[in-house]
Amino acid sequence: MKRSMPPLAALCLALCSTLPACASQAANAPSDLSEAVRKLRYPTAIYVLRDDGDSAAATGMADADAGRPLGVDTPLRIASNTKTFTAATVLRLWEQGRIDLDAPIVELIAPEFDRLLRSDGYDPGRITVRQLLSHSAGLFDHGSDPRFAQRFLADPARVWKPIELVALMTEFADPQSAPGAEFRYSDDGYILLGHIVERITGQTLAAAVREQLGFTRLGLTDSWWEIMEVPPVDARPRARQWLGDHDVTDVNASIDLYGGGGLLMSARDMARFFKALFEGRVFARAETLREMLRPGPHKGSDQYRLGIFVDHIGGRDVYWHSGFWGTYALYDPATRAAAAGVTTNQAGYGDLVSIVRAKVPMR
Structure with missing residues (x-):
C-alpha cells in the first residue's frame, strides 16, 4: 500500500534528528484509536468523521513553551494537502465555464512565466490545465532537489x-x-495553477479558494491562507512545526505558499472538507467530482487524478493527499468516512499514516 508524501520530505529528513515526546490528551475517541495515538513519540492529532458521528484523539503539545496542547482544532501548515483545494477551485471555475481544462496554458499565464518556461525547453502551447492538475505536464519539481532545502534553511x-x-x-x-x-x-505545476486562478478571478488565490469552495458555509473555522489572509476571528493559535530538531515555524511561508501549499488548517477542518468534497457539498454538479476523479490517458494516472491521490484497497478506491510538514487526509467512499491527521514533527508522519490507514477508514 502506497504511503508516500511529496518528495521534499525525503530530502529534509536527512537533516533532522528527533524531539522528545510530550504529554497526551484524547477526546471522544474509540479506545483503540486513543491508545494508538497516546503511544506516539511526536505530537499528533487525528480526527475521524462518519455519518454516525465523529471521534478525535491527540497527543503532545502544539507549543511547549506556551503550554498549549495539540488538538484536532489546532491549525498548522498543511503544505501539499493544499493541492486538493487548489484543484477543486480550478474545477469550480470549470463548471462555471470560466476555464477549459484541456486548453493550453499559453493564453492563461503572464508573459514572464511563458518566457521562463520556454527558456528551459517547455512549450506552454502544448501544456494544458488538466496536465498541471494531474502532474502530467512533464515539469520538474524544484522541491525535490536538495538545493532548495539547503537554500530555505x-x-x-x-x-x-x-x-x-x-x-x-x-x-x-x-x-x-x-x-x-x-x-x-x-509543486511548480500548482504554482502555475494558483497564478492562473488569480488571473481568471481577479482575486488573490486565498480569496478565490475561500469563496469558490465555501469555507464559511462548510464551517472551516480554523483555516486560512498564511500571509495572504488575516486569521478568522475565532481561529486557534497555530502549532509550532519541526523537522526533527529544527524548529521551522518561522521559515517564511513563501517557500510553499502559492497553490502547491499555503493553507493553515486543523485536522478537523481537513476531514470536514474531504467529506463535503466527496459527498456533493462543494461542487455545484455531480459530474464535476466525476471529472476530478476520472483517470487520464497518461502513465501513472492510476495513482493520481486531479489534485488527489488514489489507492486501491480491498477492490475499491480510497482517496487521499499528504503534506510535507506531516499532514494527511483520506476519504473512503465505501464507508463514507473522512479522516485527517497532523503531526507537529515531520519525523512522525509515517506513524500518523499507519494509524489512519489501519484504524480509521475501514470497518
Missing part, C-alpha cells in the same frame, strides 16, 4: 515570489517528459 526569512520558485525548476533540471506522457509530481 540557510535563509529562512527570505520571501520567495512565485516566479522565483518556478525559476528554480528551470535552474535545477530540464523537462522530464513530454506533456501528457506520464505522472511526475511537481
Whole structure:
C-alpha cells in the first residue's frame, strides 16, 4: 500500500534528528484509536468523521513553551494537502465555464512565466490545465532537489515570489517528459495553477479558494491562507512545526505558499472538507467530482487524478493527499468516512499514516 508524501520530505529528513515526546490528551475517541495515538513519540492529532458521528484523539503539545496542547482544532501548515483545494477551485471555475481544462496554458499565464518556461525547453502551447492538475505536464519539481532545502534553511526569512520558485525548476533540471506522457509530481505545476486562478478571478488565490469552495458555509473555522489572509476571528493559535530538531515555524511561508501549499488548517477542518468534497457539498454538479476523479490517458494516472491521490484497497478506491510538514487526509467512499491527521514533527508522519490507514477508514 502506497504511503508516500511529496518528495521534499525525503530530502529534509536527512537533516533532522528527533524531539522528545510530550504529554497526551484524547477526546471522544474509540479506545483503540486513543491508545494508538497516546503511544506516539511526536505530537499528533487525528480526527475521524462518519455519518454516525465523529471521534478525535491527540497527543503532545502544539507549543511547549506556551503550554498549549495539540488538538484536532489546532491549525498548522498543511503544505501539499493544499493541492486538493487548489484543484477543486480550478474545477469550480470549470463548471462555471470560466476555464477549459484541456486548453493550453499559453493564453492563461503572464508573459514572464511563458518566457521562463520556454527558456528551459517547455512549450506552454502544448501544456494544458488538466496536465498541471494531474502532474502530467512533464515539469520538474524544484522541491525535490536538495538545493532548495539547503537554500530555505540557510535563509529562512527570505520571501520567495512565485516566479522565483518556478525559476528554480528551470535552474535545477530540464523537462522530464513530454506533456501528457506520464505522472511526475511537481509543486511548480500548482504554482502555475494558483497564478492562473488569480488571473481568471481577479482575486488573490486565498480569496478565490475561500469563496469558490465555501469555507464559511462548510464551517472551516480554523483555516486560512498564511500571509495572504488575516486569521478568522475565532481561529486557534497555530502549532509550532519541526523537522526533527529544527524548529521551522518561522521559515517564511513563501517557500510553499502559492497553490502547491499555503493553507493553515486543523485536522478537523481537513476531514470536514474531504467529506463535503466527496459527498456533493462543494461542487455545484455531480459530474464535476466525476471529472476530478476520472483517470487520464497518461502513465501513472492510476495513482493520481486531479489534485488527489488514489489507492486501491480491498477492490475499491480510497482517496487521499499528504503534506510535507506531516499532514494527511483520506476519504473512503465505501464507508463514507473522512479522516485527517497532523503531526507537529515531520519525523512522525509515517506513524500518523499507519494509524489512519489501519484504524480509521475501514470497518
